[in-house]
Amino acid sequence: MALSSKHLLGLYGVPKEDIQLILDTARTFREVLERPIKKVPTLQGKTIVNLFYENSTRTRISFELAQKRLSADTINFSTSTSSTKKGETFKDTVRNIEAMKVDMIVVRHQSAGVPQYLTKISNANIINAGDGLHEHPTQGLLDMYSINEKLGKLEGLNVCIVGDVAHSRVALSNIFGLKTMGANVSVCGPATMIPIGIEKLGVKVYNKIEDAIKYNNVLNVLRIQLERDAGRRIPSLREYHNYFGITTERIKNLNPEILILHPGPINRGVEISSEVADGEFQIILDQVTNGVAVRMAVLYLLGTMH
Amino acid sequence: MKIILKEIRIIDPSILLNEINDILIVDGVINKIGNISEEEYKESKIFEMKGKIVSPGFFDMHVHLREPGREDEETIETGSNAAAAGGFTGIACMPNTNPAIDSAEVVRFIKEKSLNHLVDVYPIGAATLNRKGESISPILELYEAGAVGFSDDGNVIKSVGILRNVLEYCKITNAPVIEHCEDESLSDGAMNESFTSTLLGLPGIPTVAEDLIVARDIMMAEYVDGKVHIAHISSKKSVELVRQAKKKGIKVTAEVTPHHFTLTDESLKTFDTNFKMNPPLRSKEDVEAIIEGLKDGTIDCIASDHAPHSIEEKEMEFIYAPNGIIGLETQIGLAVSELVKKKHLTIEQLIEKFAINPRRILNLEIPSIKTGEKANLTILDSELIWTVEVGKFKSKSKNSPFDKKLLTGKSIAVINNSKMFFENKFFNI
Numbered sequence: 130m131a132l133s134s135k136h137l138l139g140l141y142g143v144p145k146e147d148i149q150l151i152l153d154t155a156r157t158f159r160e161v162l163e164r165p166i167k168k169v170p171t172l173q174g175k176t177i178v179n180l181f182y183e184n185s186t187r188t189r190i191s192f193e194l195a196q197k198r199l200s201a202d203t204i205n206f207s208t209s210t211s212s213t214k215k216g217e218t219f220k221d222t223v224r225n226i227e228a229m230k231v232d233m234i235v236v237r238h239q240s241a242g243v244p245q246y247l248t249k250i251s252n253a254n255i256i257n258a259g260d261g262l263h264e265h266p267t268q269g270l271l272d273m274y275s276i277n278e279k280l281g282k283l284e285g286l287n288v289c290i291v292g293d294v295a296h297s298r299v300a301l302s303n304i305f306g307l308k309t310m311g312a313n314v315s316v317c318g319p320a321t322m323i324p325i326g327i328e329k330l331g332v333k334v335y336n337k338i339e340d341a342i343k344y345n346n347v348l349n350v351l352r353i354q355l356e357r358d359a360g361r362r363i364p365s366l367r368e369y370h371n372y373f374g375i376t377t378e379r380i381k382n383l384n385p386e387i388l389i390l391h392p393g394p395i396n397r398g399v400e401i402s403s404e405v406a407d408g409e410f411q412i413i414l415d416q417v418t419n420g421v422a423v424r425m426a427v428l429y430l431l432g433t434m435h
Numbered sequence: 436m437k438i439i440l441k442e443i444r445i446i447d448p449s450i451l452l453n454e455i456n457d458i459l460i461v462d463g464v465i466n467k468i469g470n471i472s473e474e475e476y477k478e479s480k481i482f483e484m485k486g487k488i489v490s491p492g493f494f495d496m497h498v499h500l501r502e503p504g505r506e507d508e509e510t511i512e513t514g515s516n517a518a519a520a521g522g523f524t525g526i527a528c529m530p531n532t533n534p535a536i537d538s539a540e541v542v543r544f545i546k547e548k549s550l551n552h553l554v555d556v557y558p559i560g561a562a563t564l565n566r567k568g569e570s571i572s573p574i575l576e577l578y579e580a581g582a583v584g585f586s587d588d589g590n591v592i593k594s595v596g597i598l599r600n601v602l603e604y605c606k607i608t609n610a611p612v613i614e615h616c617e618d619e620s621l622s623d624g625a626m627n628e629s630f631t632s633t634l635l636g637l638p639g640i641p642t643v644a645e646d647l648i649v650a651r652d653i654m655m656a657e658y659v660d661g662k663v664h665i666a667h668i669s670s671k672k673s674v675e676l677v678r679q680a681k682k683k684g685i686k687v688t689a690e691v692t693p694h695h696f697t698l699t700d701e702s703l704k705t706f707d708t709n710f711k712m713n714p715p716l717r718s719k720e721d722v723e724a725i726i727e728g729l730k731d732g733t734i735d736c737i738a739s740d741h742a743p744h745s746i747e748e749k750e751m752e753f754i755y756a757p758n759g760i761i762g763l764e765t766q767i768g769l770a771v772s773e774l775v776k777k778k779h780l781t782i783e784q785l786i787e788k789f790a791i792n793p794r795r796i797l798n799l800e801i802p803s804i805k806t807g808e809k810a811n812l813t814i815l816d817s818e819l820i821w822t823v824e825v826g827k828f829k830s831k832s833k834n835s836p837f838d839k840k841l842l843t844g845k846s847i848a849v850i851n852n853s854k855m856f857f858e859n860k861f862f863n864i
Contacts, residue, residue, distance in 0.1 A: 218747055218751065239752070239754065240752035240753045241753060242752070246753070261753075263637070301636060324632075325632070326629060326630030
C-alpha cells in the first residue's frame with residue numbers, strides 16, 4: 130500500500146484510502162512509542178529539513194521527535210523574520226537547502242500556498258506543517274486518530290469545531306479530513322469568526338455553544354489566537370469565555386458524553402476552563418502523543434515511496 | 436515619406452465610418468482615402484492590409500511606468516515600447532512613482548522623456564501630496580505642466596473631506612479625479628473574499644470594500660458637481676452604482692481591466708502570484724455584471740492597469756507578493772477573444788472603448804481617420820490566433836498570468852507622430 134501523492138500539502142481532496150492508510154500506519158507507530166526503545170531504523174539515511182518560518186514549539190518538536198524515532202537525519206531551520214525582511218528570497222533559501230541534498234521538507238509558513246509553491250521549486254517530498262490560515266494536515270490527522278482511538282470510529286460522528294474558524298488552519302484540515310471519513314462536521318463561534326461560504330462545504334453552523342455541545346459527539350476547541358488579531362473580532366476574552374467557553378457546567382448540563390479536543394496551546398479560562406482542560410472529558414495530551422505517531426506515519430509513508 | 440495601407444477596413448466610430456479602402460499617408464498625415472493615383476501607388480511603400488482593420492489609435496488610460504523610481508521594472512521608454520507593441524498610440528501613466536507625480540518637475544520629466552516616441556504619454560498627477568491623502572497637490576501647476584487627470588492610484592483618497600476638495604479644485608481644469616476605490620479598513624487581504632478564499636485560507640478583500648467607496652465618490656461628485664472616474668471596477672454592485680449614477684446625470688465614468696472580465700478568483704487555486712492583483716479577481720457573477728456594464732455603456736473604457744513587478748518581487752510567498760500584472764501587450768487579444776468573439780461587443784464598440792472614450796474622459800483630442808488629419812492609427816488583425824509569449828514582450832517585467840495562452844486578435848501595427856511600429860520594428864514614415 131502506498132499513498133497517492135508524494136507530498137502532504139493538505140487534506141483537501143486526499144482520498145479516504147490515503148487517510149485510512151496513514152491512520153492505520155500511525156497505530157503501528159503508536160505501539161512503538163510504548164516500547165522501552167522507541168526507535169526504528171526505517172528512515173535511516175534520509176535527510177529531513179524542518180523549515181519553520183513561524184514560531185512553533187509543539188509542532189516542530191513533534192515532527193523532530195518523529196524524525197528521530199525513525200532514525201532520519203534532521204536539520205532545523207527556524208526564523209520568524211519573513212524573507213522579505215531578511216534580504217534572501219524564500220526561493221533562494223530553499224534552493225540552498227536543497228543543494229545540501231535533502232529528501233524531505235517539513236514547512237510552516239505565515240502564507241497560505243507556500244507548500245504548493247515548494248513543490249514547484251524543489252524535488253523533495255513536501256509536508257505542510259501549517260500554511261497561513263489554510264491547512265495543517267498532520268493536526269487534522271492526529272485529531273482524527275485521537276477521536277477514532279477514543280470512540281472507535283469516525284463515520285457518522287457529529288464533530289463541531291469551536292472558535293475562530295475563519296483564522297484557523299486546523300479547522301479547514303479537520304473539516305476536509307473528517308468529511309472524507311464520513312463524519313458530520315459543524316462549526317460554532319461568533320459570526321465574526323465564521324468564514325464566508327463555509328456551509329458550501331456541507332458544514333453546519335451553530336451560533337450558540339449550548340447547541341454545539343448538545344448535538345455533537347466531539348468538540349474540537351480552537352485556541353483564540355490573540356496573535357492573529359482575534360481582538361478585532363471579539364469584544365473581550367471575558368465575553369468570549371462567557372458566551373463560547375467550554376465549561377464543566379455546560380458539559381454536565383448539556384452533554385456529559387462529549388469528547389473535548391484542543392490542538393493547543395490552551396488559553397485557560399478563555400476558550401476552555403481549567404477544569405475542563407484537566408478533566409475527564411478531554412484527551413488533549415493524548416492528542417500530543419498521537420501527534421508523534423501520526424507524523425511518524427506520514428514521514429514513513431512519504432519517505433519510503435518509490 | 437509616402438505609405439499606403441491597401442485594402443484595409445477603416446472603422447472610425449466617431450465619424451460613423453466603416454468601409455474598405457486604401458489610405459495614403461504622407462509624412463505622417465492622412466493625405467487621401469481612396470482616389471489614389473497610379474503615380475502615388477508607385478511612389479509609396481505599400482502595406483497589403485486585406486482583412487485587417489484600421490481605427491483611431493488606441494489609448495490606455497491606466498498604466499504604471501515605474502519611472503522615476505523603479506527603472507529596473509519599467510521605464511518610460513520600455514513601457515512606451517510595450518504600448519506600441521500592444522497596439523496603443525497613447526497612454527496615461529499613474530503617479531505612484533518615486534517621487535510621486537506631485538510636482539510640475541516630475542510631470543515635465545515624464546513629458547520630456549517621452550518626447551520623440553511613437554506613443555504619447557500623458558501623466559496623471561497625484562491628487563494629494565505624495566499620495567498620502569493629507570493635503571491636495573498643486574493641481575493647477577500639474578495640469579499646466581501636462582497632467583490630464585488626478586489620482587492617488589494604489590491608494591484611495593483617504594478622507595472624504597480631502598476628496599471633496601480635490602473634486603472641487605479639479606473642476607477648474609475639467610480633468611477627472613481617478614479613484615482607486617477601496618475602503619482600507621476592509622481591504623487587508625490577498626484575494627477576493629469568497630468561498631474560494633475560505634478554501635484557500637487566504638485573507639479576503641470583500642467587494643463591499645470597493646462598493647462603499649464607489650458610492651461615496653458618486654455622492655460627493657454629485658454634491659460638488661465634480662467629475663469622478665472609477666478605475667479598474669471589479670464588482671457587480673459597483674457596476675450597478677455607476678449605472679444608476681449615470682442615469683441621474685452625475686459625472687461619473689468607469690474603466691475595467693481585461694483580467695477582470697476574463698478571470699475569476701478560482702484561478703487563485705494554483706497560488707500563482709501572477710493572479711494576485713488589487714482589486715482582486717472576483718466571482719463569475721461579478722465578471723458577468725462587468726460584461727453587461729461594458730455592453731450597455733456603464734463601463735466606458737478598457738484599461739490595462741499595467742503594473743510591472745520584478746521577478747524576485749513577484750516570485751514570493753503569496754501573502755507577501757505585490758499586487759498587479761502587466762497588461763499592455765495582452766489586452767487587445769483578451770478583449771477581442773472575450774468580448775468580440777463571444778459576441779458581447781461589436782468591433783466598433785470595442786474601438787470606442789479603446790480609442791474614443793478614454794480620450795474623451797481625459798479631454799484629449801480624439802484622432803479621426805480623415806483627410807488632412809495626423810495619422811494616429813491602430814491596425815488590428817481581429818482573426819489572428821496567437822500564443823502569448825511573455826519572454827518576447829517589450830515590457831521590462833514579465834508578470835503576466837496569460838503566458839502561453841492562446842488568444843484571438845492582435846494589433847499588427849500602430850502609426851503616430853510620423854512613426855510606425857510594424858513587424859517588431861519602429862521606423863519613420
